[in-house]
Amino acid sequence: MYELKDLNSLDVKLNFLQCGIDEFSQTSGIRRQLSGLRSKSRVKVRQHKLIKFKGIDVRAQQNDLFGNLKVSNFMFLVILGASTALQQLIQQFSQEQTCTQRYVQLLDKICMLDIVQLHLEYYSRDSEGSSLPEMKAVLAGVHISTFLSIRAFIGKLVGVTVAIVGGLSLGRYGSFVHMSGVIAHQMSYRIKFFQNIGSNYQLRLQVISAAIAAGTCCSAGSPFGGVIFALELTSTYYMMGNMWKGLLCTTAAIITYSLMHQLPFVKPPKLTDFEEYTFNHEIIFFIILGYLCARVGALFIHILTKIIFLRGKLKNPLLLNRWKWCSIVILFISIIQFPLRFLHFPERQVWNVMFNSHQISEVQNGQVWSNPNLELVLLVYCILKFIFIVSSLTLPLPNGIFAPMISFGAVFGRLFDEGIYAVVGATCVYGSVTKTVSIAIIIFEVTGQITLLVPVVIGLSVAYASSQAMTMSIFDVLLEFKNFPFLPTLGEGDTIHLKARDIMNRNFVYLREDSEIREIRDILTQFEDFNYDPKNYIEYEELLSLEKKLQADLQEECSKV
Amino acid sequence: MYELKDLNSLDVKLNFLQCGIDEFSQTSGIRRQLSGLRSKSRVKVRQHKLIKFKGIDVRAQQNDLFGNLKVSNFMFLVILGASTALQQLIQQFSQEQTCTQRYVQLLDKICMLDIVQLHLEYYSRDSEGSSLPEMKAVLAGVHISTFLSIRAFIGKLVGVTVAIVGGLSLGRYGSFVHMSGVIAHQMSYRIKFFQNIGSNYQLRLQVISAAIAAGTCCSAGSPFGGVIFALELTSTYYMMGNMWKGLLCTTAAIITYSLMHQLPFVKPPKLTDFEEYTFNHEIIFFIILGYLCARVGALFIHILTKIIFLRGKLKNPLLLNRWKWCSIVILFISIIQFPLRFLHFPERQVWNVMFNSHQISEVQNGQVWSNPNLELVLLVYCILKFIFIVSSLTLPLPNGIFAPMISFGAVFGRLFDEGIYAVVGATCVYGSVTKTVSIAIIIFEVTGQITLLVPVVIGLSVAYASSQAMTMSIFDVLLEFKNFPFLPTLGEGDTIHLKARDIMNRNFVYLREDSEIREIRDILTQFEDFNYDPKNYIEYEELLSLEKKLQADLQEECSKV
Structure with missing residues (x-):
């Protein structure tokens, strides 16, 4: 029983269908088969061709370094990785410069926000939001016309840079991934050398x-985490032969990234220093923490859904108008944030304080957290951060969930006990909200330590499994709101009962090669308000002339009768 | 342009084909479509059903912890993980016990070998070899009748245990994965509670x-590496919804594994202590090392192929006979191994010495390596280990490539310079021989450190990309030799030009439901030496009786004429 489940790409499927129809439409099936058996030589030739294609021919390939890896593809991936790392430099540099003047005035903030919004509103609306859900849709084959345009790139770059200069704490993770995606898309179209990719x-x-992998790698410095995240963003099936392309791209990115961090003006992220973990009864607490994180993640998605629904339902002009809503939220966040010093830290500094084996009061900037009382400050931070993330996700600004969510999770974990819980909490919260496993590897790479392997894997798998039962991933929720087609996560065996007719779109009219004119007439008479969308059909002109000719024919026929 | 490329599983494809035929076989295509458009309500009901299935209904799921995760599946994965870890205990315990009496006599060794081989020959031939290629084939849908039987499990367990007690240095990695697979298969069939999985x-x-992930996790203590290795062993497309099942299973395994390592009689693997890596010019050496490792990997596969071909070609009874060949190889290995003390260490101890930031002479057992000269010893070890691994892979014994290959790579890397090169070398050699990326994560988890992230990712991606052009993976090579269907690694865009007819097996005779007796007669007359293989057809008896009846009919017909 050998089932060819490995050649499932759509084009093959369509050919398969065609082939099946050709063969089945003939009633003398057996006779045809027998003749097929006789012409074994023909089959052999075809098999040989096939084997050569598949790359079994070991000897022929050994002469060529690049073998089945085309030079242009190799170049493409390296350039893509390097340029992704370079655009990270620009952003990080601008952030470092403004990091010193941390207490930006409230008016400044609102002003900057308006610039960002003005820019986005009239320049590129595609740069809004986290971009990760859209990237997921793109990977699944949805074509979003202007999402990967140069306009979107500039919009994102300017938007995020201005926002960061203005002191708004926005996640940059999604923007890296988006910009990297734009670079990949545009390079494959515009540069003649890479035409084979574009076509x-x-x-x-x-x-x-691969661009998603490179973007992830640059924002967190995690090459393997990036490759696996790109893999997880694929909604259903991942083509394994693609993995090394991602790896090559992240390698180019990490080399450029490492080179950058040798330069004096960009500080490398601080590595943590946890002791080796010895297995003990604490494991029960990690399981509890994992479950709680899944609950918090589910609550997060639930509240986000509620807010978005409510905005639409209340029909209050103050809430519906993009500008007013945005100003209200930012004003709200800024006013609350202003007197509380522990809310002023950039996300990276929060991580450095939380992911630490020492007491919080002992580390740099630690005094702020333990004044007046450590537990109280952590609790207040958790509650406020939760509200901030939820409300900022509804804004039409370029923002992310990665960095704030990790901060939230880290503080939430630290509420329990020492630094180990912060690492586990951050992993669990992010893992349960986005339904990704790769976050564990990203966290290992960010902290530079893997000693907490056992607690993290236990917490994450509990969080993942229980959140699997509670909600869907935030990417899917955001996609739903943007009216993209739903991308199901297959996994349960129930798909076995699904028939193709259950999912296929049968709601369209088509003509076949051997269709008769009569059928075209049927369509035209049935649908009097039949519209062609000239943008979607290249051969619109041809069709138009055909239609005119047809209607003339029809009139002629009618006049005859 | 939205393409439903996500529902590609085979059953859907077949239904799709069926559906297509039903629809296309009617000539009044357009009319049918128009009627379809009218019955939109029907479509809506179907869509609703579908959406419910996909689990969008957030609220309904929040009430149930297990949601779309069935309790039986959850239990199954936990039990599978725990039992995989437990069987590791048995093996590790037996190894620990015999570790003290390291200098087993030559005769003892041959004797043990014969016991193993006798056992395998007459008890279970499925326990031979590395088992990983077979697992890859199983994942791709090849049905190997007795490979996942209890017989194979006992064969593997006894074989590996006896071999280890006898002092043969065999990899246990493949055997864990195999046994874990057998547990999963048998549990799903034999236990009534898990019937929904078996069916x-x-x-x-x-x-x-998931069983492969758990097996990997237990042999190296690497949960994430295991999950990603299981993913990479899937030859073409991986279903992403499956990932968390692997994670759950490895979590159960790692908890049991960690509990075990708290017990006094099993020593935990030693963690390494590398300093944080700072990026410098050394990067060029890592690139060179990566390329050299790919060359060595290609040479390895080339020589292995040559030996297997030569054995078949020479037709020398000394080489062809399993017993004699096996005895020759083991005698050869043992005689060479006997006087050289550095070849006596178990693989784990070699790793501990190599993966070390200190000088070799300073660490435990280090003196053996630097006597008479460190470089000479390392070089001799490399050459001999290479020969040993290649020759032992041709033996009909349960053996693996993971542990010996890592040792070889580590020593090969150490030939260059300090411990960092050992880690990079081990990753590169294994990664290029097996074409896996997960090895990097496994190595991080084995060494308990991720500080060498940058060198490892650079070396590995160079090794992977160049070996991609040189040879195929060793799993595919071994599968080729065992005459399993080739499992192509898709990835290049050239597949777009492939038609289904290029890969489908058209070289068989079939009957359709509406086939006439005449067609059966055609087949019988065409193929006079037509053989049924009774093992392959369950309904052989039925077919036999039909054939007899047919031939009686034929004779009757002939006599009439």
Whole structure:
């Protein structure tokens, strides 16, 4: 019983269908088969061709370093990785410069916000939001017309940079991934050398997947985490042969990234120093923490859904108008944030304080956290951060969930006990909200330690499994709100009962090669308000002339009768 | 342009084909479509059903912890993980016990070998070899009748245990994965509670994938590495919804594993202590090392292929006979190994010495390596280990490539310089031989450190990309030799030009439901030496009786004429 489940790409499927129809439509099936058996030589030739394609021919390939890896693809991935790392430099540099003047005035903030929004409103609306849900949709094959345009790139770059200069704490993770995706898309279209990528739909998707890996790698310095995150963002099936492309791209990115961090003006992230973990009864607390994190994640998604629904339902002009809503939220966040010093830290500094084996009061900036009382400050931070993240996700600004969510999770974990719980909490909260496993590897790479392997894996798997039962991933929720087609996560065996007719779109009219004019007439008479959308059809002109001719024919026929 | 590329599983494809035929076989295509458009209500009901299935209904799921995760599946994965860890205990315990009496006599060794081989020959031939290629084939949908039987489990367990007691240095990695797979397969069939898994082909494959993750996790103590290795062993497309099942299973395994290591009689693996890596010019050496490792990996596969071909070609009874060949190789290995003390260490101890930031002579057992000269010893070890691994892979014994290959790579890397190169070398050699990325994460988890992230990722991606151009993975090579269907690694865009007819097996005769007796007669007359293989057809008896009846009919017909 050998089932060819490995060649499932759509084009093959369509050909398969065609082939099946050709063969089945003939009633003398057996006779045809027998003749097929006789012409074994033909089959052999075909098999040989196939084997050569598959790359079994070991000897022929050994002469060529690049073998089945085209030079242009190799170059493409390296350039993509390096340029992703370089654009990170620009952003990090601008952030470092403004890091000193931390107490930006309230008016400044609102002013900057308005610039960002003005820019986005009239320049590129595609730069709004986290971009990760959209990237997921792109990977699944949804074509979003202007999402990967240069306009979106500039919009994102300017938007995020101005926002950071203005002191708004926005996640930059999604923006890296988005910009990296734009670079990949534009390079494959605009540069003639990479034309083979631009003209091949499958290859283009693979390259965008590699871009996601590079973007993740640059924002957190985590090459393997990036590759696996790109893999997890693929909603259903991942093509394994694609993995090393992602790896190559992240390698180029990490080399550039490492080079950058040798330069004096960018500080490398601080590595943590946890002792080796010895297995003990604490494991029960990690399980409890994992479950609680899943609950918090579910609550987060629930509240986010409620807010978005309510905004639409209340029809209050103050809430519905983008500008007013945005100003209200930012004003609200800024006013609360202003007197509380522990809310002023950039996310990275929060991580450095939390992911630490020492007491909080002992580390740098630690005094702020333990004044007046450590537990109280952590609790207040948790509650406020939760509200801030939820409300800022509803804004039409370029923002992310990665960095704030990790901060929230870290503080939430630290509420329990020492630094180990912060690491586990951050992993669990982010893992349960986004339904990703790769976060564990990203956290290991960010903290530079893997000693907490056992607690993290236990917490994450509990959080993942219980959140699996509670809600869907935040990416899918945001996609739903943006009216993209739902991308199901297959996994349960129930798919076995699904028939193709359950999912296929049968709601359209088509003509076949051997369709008769009569059928076209049927369509035209049935649908009097039949509209062609000229943008979608290249051969619109041809069709138009055909239609005119047809209607003339029809009139002629009618006049005859 | 939205393409439903996400529902590609085979059953759907077949239904799709069926559906297509039904629809296309009617000539009044357009009319049918128009009627379809009218019955939109029907479509809506179906869509609603579908959406409910996909789990969008957030609220309904929040009431139930297990939601779309069935309790039986959850239990299954936990039991599978725990039992995999427990069987590791048995093996490790037996190894620890014999570790003290390291200098087993030559005769003892041959004797033990014969016991193992006798056992395998007459008890279970499925326990031979590394088992990882077979697991890859199983994941791809190849049905190997007795490979996942209890017989194979006992064969493997006894074989490996006796071999280890006898002092043969065999990899245990493949055997863990194999045994874990058998546990998963047998549990799903034999235990009534898990019947829903046994009866569902897709779910069974997912469970076996989880078993591979658990097996990997137990042999190296690497939960995330295990999950990602299981993912990479899938030859073409991986279903992402399956990932958390693997994670749950490895979590159960790692908890049991950690509990075990608290017990006094099993020593935990030693963690390494590298300093934080700072990026410098050394990066060029890592690139060179990566390329050299890819060359060595290609040479390894080339020589292995040559030896297997030569054995078949020479037709020398001394080489072809399993017993004689096995005795020759083991005698050869043992005689060379006997006087050289550095070849006596178990693999784990070699790793501990190599993966070390100190000088070799300073660490425990280090003196053996630097006597008479460190470089000479390392070089001799490399050459001999290379020969040993290649020759032992041709033996009909349960053996693996993971542990010996890592040792070889570590020493090869150490030939360059300090411990960092050992880690990079081990990762690169194994990664290029097996074409896996997960090895990096496994190595991080084995060494308990992630500080060498940058060198490892650079070396590995160079090794992977260049070996991609040189040879295929060793798993595929071994599968080729065992005459399993080739499992292509898709990835290049060239697949877009492949038609289904290029890969489908058209070289068989079939009957359709509406086939006439005449067609059966055609087949019987065409193939006079037509053989049924009674093992392969369950309904052989039925077919036999039909054939007899047919031939009686034929004779009757002939006599009439």
